[in-house]
Amino acid sequence: MDRRKLAPDVEVHPLGLGTATWTDVADATKQAHAFIEAGGSLIDTADIYLGGRCETVVGQLWDNGIARSDVVLATKAAGVRPGEANATRAHLLSSLDTSLSRLRTDHVDLWQLHVWDHKTPVEETLSALETAVSSGRVRNVGVCNYAGWQTVRAALGPVPLVTTQVEYSLLERGIEREVVPAVTELGMGVLPWAPLGRGVLTGKYRKGVPAARENSDFFRWYVGHHLRADRTALIVEAVSAAAELLETTALGVSLAWVRDRPGVVAPIVGARNVDQLLETLSVLDVVLTPEIRGRLDHVSAPYIGYPESGV
Numbered sequence: 156m157d158r159r160k161l162a163p164d165v166e167v168h169p170l171g172l173g174t175a176t177w178t179d180v181a182d183a184t185k186q187a188h189a190f191i192e193a194g195g196s197l198i199d200t201a202d203i204y205l206g207g208r209c210e211t212v213v214g215q216l217w218d219n220g221i222a223r224s225d226v227v228l229a230t231k232a233a234g235v236r237p238g239e240a241n242a243t244r245a246h247l248l249s250s251l252d253t254s255l256s257r258l259r260t261d262h263v264d265l266w267q268l269h270v271w272d273h274k275t276p277v278e279e280t281l282s283a284l285e286t287a288v289s290s291g292r293v294r295n296v297g298v299c300n301y302a303g304w305q306t307v308r309a310a311l312g313p314v315p316l317v318t319t320q321v322e323y324s325l326l327e328r329g330i331e332r333e334v335v336p337a338v339t340e341l342g343m344g345v346l347p348w349a350p351l352g353r354g355v356l357t358g359k360y361r362k363g364v365p366a367a368r369e370n371s372d373f374f375r376w377y378v379g380h381h382l383r384a385d386r387t388a389l390i391v392e393a394v395s396a397a398a399e400l401l402e403t404t405a406l407g408v409s410l411a412w413v414r415d416r417p418g419v420v421a422p423i424v425g426a427r428n429v430d431q432l433l434e435t436l437s438v439l440d441v442v443l444t445p446e447i448r449g450r451l452d453h454v455s456a457p458y459i460g461y462p463e464s465g466v
Contacts, residue, residue: 157169160420161197161227161265161318161420162318165294165295168196168197169419169422170195170421170422170435170436170439171422171423171424172186172190172197172423172432173348174204175205175209176205176426176427177205178208178209179212182429183212183213184215184216184219184220186426186432187216188220188221189432189433189436190432196227197226197227197229198229199320200228201230201232201267201269202231202232202254202257203231203235203236203269207253210230210257210258211257214259214260215259217259223260228265229264229267230254230263230265230267231267231269232246233268233269233270234269234270240270240272240273242283243283244282244286247284248283252292261291261292262291262292263294264294265293265294265295266287266293266296267296267297267318268296268297270300271298271302271305277312280309281312282313284296284313285312285314296316296317297316297318297320298318298319299320299321300322301319301321302333303332304333304337306319306341306343307337316341317344318420319334319343319346320346321346323345323349323413323416324349324350324356324409325356325455326352326381327349328455331457332457333463336463339417345419346422347413347419348423350409350422351424352390353377353381354378355378355381356406356409357404357406358394358395358405360382389454393450393455394408394409394451397447401444401447403438404434407438407441408441408451410424410435415448
């Protein structure tokens with residue numbers, strides 16, 4: 156696979172490894188080894204994942220045969236809990252020091268503002284980024300889950316933004332309205348999270364949802380809205396048909412589609428265990444034909460109207 160530019164001096168494999176479910180050091184180590192052996196380097200985490208446990212697990216990789224120099228390490232700050240943010244200077248810099256301690260490193264390669272903070276003046280937030288970079292604790296900065304105007308406003312600060320991490324898949328193409336045009340103009344890259352439509356695009360819910368999951372509050376919040384969308388079934392069927400034609404899996408088709416979208420640097424994928432990660436890595440070479448890509452583009456096309464479409 157090709158290498159893609161994450162930052163002016165950083166190139167990565169076109170797939171990133173997420174850690175939001177990492178609790179077991181042994182399995183995390185197996186995943187990291189498999190990922191790096193496949194050419195991967197970008198490992199993404201956050202200070203709030205499982206209350207900091209995920210960062211702690213990542214930090215223990217260095218004692219288990221993973222070289223820090225082989226990893227492009229990304230983490231996040233500013234998120235507190237769903238619907239809440241704290242991007243004050245004091246909180247951000249304190250969170251950074253805590254993250255570095257958990258990660259057992261003196262710097263991160265990419266530090267991301269997890270969510271926009273409506274309560275804190277953006278100038279204060281951006282001053283924390285400047286301090287983090289000038290002190291050497293952070294090499295590059297980015298944002299996550301920012302709207303187009305928020306991304307542009309943050310990019311006006313003293314430190315260049317290199318990436319935005321946003322949900323992007325065949326089921327969620329909303330960023331194409333304003334975020335993608337904004338980051339293209341700014342020279343930033345896109346790191347898609349949930350590139351498999353929160354699991355829906357793999358086709359595992361085509362015959363229904365297991366009762367145990369259907370009754371889960373987390374499942375209803377995280378996956379439910381994709382399942383309820385009127386167009387979801389049409390998209391999933393189109394993906395399944397494409398997989399059959401290419402003799403691959405729905406996972407491979409969905410990942411290939413988002414991987415090769417304009418501006419995308421590396422979709423972030425997560426896995427419950429090393430076997431699931433190996434399944435994902437096994438389809439990295441899937442290439443969509445122009446005809447198949449056109450069908451998928453059509454069936455999943457988002458509504459784009461005025462003013463994005465022009466007068």
